[in-house]
Amino acid sequence: MAVWSDWFNKLWDCLVMKEEDILEGSYNDYEMVEQAKKELEQARNLFTRVEDPDMVEYAVYNLKAAEKRFDYLIKRLKKPGNTG
Template identity: 50%
Template sequence: MIKKLRKFLDVVQSYFESDENDAIHTSSKTMIELVEEAKKEWLAAKEYFNSVNEPELIDYAVHSIKATEKRYNYLLRELKQMELKEIK
């Protein structure tokens, strides 16, 4: 899925490479970086959950997964909406 998203984003990026659209292009790139970072955090939270041995830390690990997943999904939705606005 990430490869398809990256390919789509590359097409959108090439469209916005002109000087008059630098501000939009920069904000899209920043948002892409935020989405990628959020995904890494989500995957790290999953790995942490799989490595937890202490019962006291299981709740924390579950909370971390839920929180990072929600952030990732939120940023992904925002990026998609942003790109749709830019295309129009």
């Protein structure tokens, strides 16, 4: 279990935007939505593949978080006056 967790954390660090980059404005809104879409796809993929009960719980949590982030960014883009 620990090996899977370590491997997943290293993979996640490579794929997910760094908070510092977001705060510094290194990404525009459309890039953030594309990244969130990729994270959502990865979360769905993980959810469909896990079998261990502990990992299922993690996959559900991860999927919900990815969905919330994607929904938030879409709403933010739809706001009037948003230039991206």
